[in-house]
Amino acid sequence: MSSNDPLAALSEAGVSIWLDDLSRDRMDSGSLDTLIRDRHLVGVTTNPTIFAGALAKGTAYDEQVAELAARDASVETAVHEITTSDVRRACDVFRPTWEATDRVDGRVSLEVDPRLAHDTAATEAEAAALWEAVDRPNLYIKIPATVEGVPAIARTLAAGISVNVTLIFSVDRYREVMDAYLEGLEQAKANGHDLRSITSVASFFVSRVDSEVDKRLDALGSPAAEALRGKAAIANARLAFAAYEEVFGSERWQALAEEGARPQRPLWASTGVKDPAYSDTRYVDELVTSGVVNTMPEKTLFAAADHATVAGDTVRGTGSASQEVFDALAREGVDIDDVYVVLENEGVAKFEKSWEELLETVSGQLTKAKDSTR
Secondary structure, three states, rough: HHHHHHHHHHHHHHEEEEEEEOOOHHHHHHHHHHHHHOOOOOEEOOOOOHHHHHHHOOOHHHHHHHHHHOOOOOOHHHHHHHHHHHHHHHHHHHHHHHHHHOOOHHHEEHHHHHHHOOHHHHHHHHHHHHHHHHHOEEEEEEOOOOHHHHHHHHHHHHHHOOOOEEEEHHHHHHHHHHHHHHHHHHHHHHHOOHHHOOOOOEEEEOOOHHHHHHHHHHHHHHHHHHHHHOHHHHHHHHHHHHHHEEEEEOOOHHHHHHOOOOEEEEEEEOOOOOOOOOOOOOHHHHHOOOOEEEEEEEHHHHHHHHHHHOOOOOOOOOHHHHHHHHHHHHOOOHHHHHHHHEEEEEEEHHHHHHHHHHHHHHHHHHHHHHHHOO
């Protein structure tokens, strides 16, 4: 089966396949059930862009929008109720997967308001409110790995809430995130929570690294720079995995594992290929190892289903070769630390813009619904 089914081979290699998309129409049409049944899908992630796009198309939300308009709900309330409704329902769809995988997969992620990315206390409060509103054990609350987000991650985990840490670009920040996970679990234990019920993934962004580094290499224009195009993102992710192996092989982690804690799995995010010069499955093929998640946009999922190459583990044992890529980038004058700063700032700004677009979309639909009843 696996030889004719790359997604089955990927799953058998220990990669959990998630979809970077969710909409009410996808659930109403049965598309989500089909992907779970036929495409080895075991989770989904959401973000403001996805919700804005779903709300702008079709009629799936008309009834709820009309009800919200009738009680004169605010735009913020409407967004909260619409998104939590979809995520709660998706959690129920994935509940059998959650149970079958011993609570590892079958996960659905919901993001805190990205405008709070630089406010620790507000992020922590919103995470708790969303967790309570959805009220499903297989939910992940998405919190960005900004400087201010990292302590909110630890505090949210300490409260017994599972977290999908998003917008991680550098290995240094990833180490801070893993430390926050361990700190959060240690505090959760002290707070009396069952560590078996608290899990996390760390979303390490991939394709955006190549986009930014390649732009800088193209500006240099040298043969050596040209030879480095398309190498940074995969090397970055592989170095992140080496850091993961180190942290989750430590005595500090073993003490938590003995209490039932589970590792914070690396999640490969932003795996859609943006440069047409590259294979459309390269961020699937080159990041295969057990115990990770690859969350793909639908286009990448279908490309992977058709022609992904799953040829054993392509991550473990690659740390030295990956470090050589970064040494070569440094020799060419690429400031990789600046790359990470730019990518994090852009990532937060993009999510904030998408959130504003989501608010505008819902505001327009509420107005339209009110006008239709006059």
